[in-house]
Amino acid sequence: MSKAQIIDGKACAKGVREKIKAVVTDLKESCGLTPGLAVVLVGADPASDIYVSNKVKQTVGAGMNSFEHRLPQETAQDDLLSLIEQLNGDDQVHGILVQLPLPDHIDEAKVIAAIDPLKDVDGFHSINAGRLSTGQPALVPCTPVGCVILAKKVKPDLTGLEAVVIGRSNIVGKPVAQLLLQENCTVTIAHSRTKNLADVVRRADLLVVAAGQQEMVRGTWIKPGAIVIDVGIHRLTTPEGKTKLVGDVAFDEAVKVAGAITPVPGGVGPMTIACLLRNTVVASYRSEGVEAPDLG
Ligand code: NDP
Secondary structure (H helix, E strand, O other), X not given: OOOOEEOOHHHHHXXXXXXXXXXXXXXXXXXXXXXXXXXXXXXXXHHHHHHHHHHHHHHHHXXXXXXXXXXXXXXXXXXXXXXXXXXXXXXXXXXXXXXOOOOOOOXXXXXXXXXXXXXXXXXXXXXXXXXXHOOOOOOOOHHHHHHHHHHHHHOOOOOXXXXXXXXXXXXXXXXXXXXXXXXXXXXXXXXXXXXXXXXXXXXXXXXXXXXXOOOOEOHHHOOXXXXXXXXXXXXXXXXXXXXXXXXXXXXXXXXXXXXXXXXXXXXXXXXXXXXXXXHHHHHHHHHOOOOOOOOO
C-alpha cells in the first residue's frame, strides 16, 4: 500500500526563518530598521514560560530585537493595559504578543482590543479579523498562516480544491478557512454540530483539522490522495510511562490513505513561531509604509 508524503514542518519552519533572517539583515542595512517583538507574560504558567522562552530565542536568532516583559500573576488589569499603551507608542516595537491564557482576573478580550492592530502579530484583534475577511492587508493568526504554507509546499496552487476545515475557533478554524478562500478553494467549515462529519471529510481534497479531539479523524474518513494538515496537539502517557504527542488525526491510519500529511509532532507546531517572526517582519515593513517581500 502506498504511503503519504510526510510534510516536514520543521524543515519548512527552518526555511521561513532563514528567509526572515536575510530580510532582517537587508532591512538593517538598507534603512537602519531592526524589527522588534515585545512579548508579555503574566504569571508563571510552566507551558507559557516555555513558549515565551522559545519565542524570545527565535526572535533574537533571526537578528531582531526582543523585549521581554514578565509580570507577576497578581498584576492588575490596568497595569497590563498601561504597559500595552506604552508598547503601542514605542517606535522600537513593531510587534506585541501577550501570551495567553491570562490570569482569571484579567479580561483577555479587553487586552487584545488594547493592542495597536498594526502591532497585533498574533492577529487576534477584531480589526485584523475583519481585514482578513474583507480581503484587506491584515496581520493573520500564526498557526493558520503556517497551515497554508505547509499545504502549498505540496501543491503550490490550491485553486479549485474542496477544502474542509474542522473547527471554527477565532484563532485557528475561522482564519484558516478565510485564507483558503483567498487561495480559491471551495471551503466547508465543520464543527461540533456538523452532521455526518465523516461524509463531509470524505469530500476534502485538502483537510485541516483543528478540533482539539485526540485522533478523531480516522483513516476511513479521508479521500485517497488528500492533503491532511493536523493542527491538534495532545500529550499522552504510553503504557510504558513515556510521553507521546498525537494529533486530531489517527496518523497511522491516515498515512495509508492521504497523499500528504503533517505529522504530530514536527508538522504544524514548528510553523507557529516561524510565522510569528514573519508577522513581526510584515508589521515592521508596514511601519515604513511598504509591504514585506514574500516570506512564505
Ligand atoms: P477550540 O477548542 O477553540 O476549538 C475547537 C473547534 O473544534 C470548535 O469549533 C469545535 O466546535 C470543534 N470541535 C470540537 N469537537 C468536535 C467534534 N467532535 N467534531 C467536530 N468539531 C469539533 O480549539 P483551537 O482552535 O484553539 O485548537 C484546536 C486544536 O489545535 C487543539 O488541539 C489545540 O491544542 C491545537 N493548536 C495547536 C497549535 C499549534 O501550534 N500546533 C496552535 C493552536 C491550537 P464548536 O465550535 O461547535 O464547539
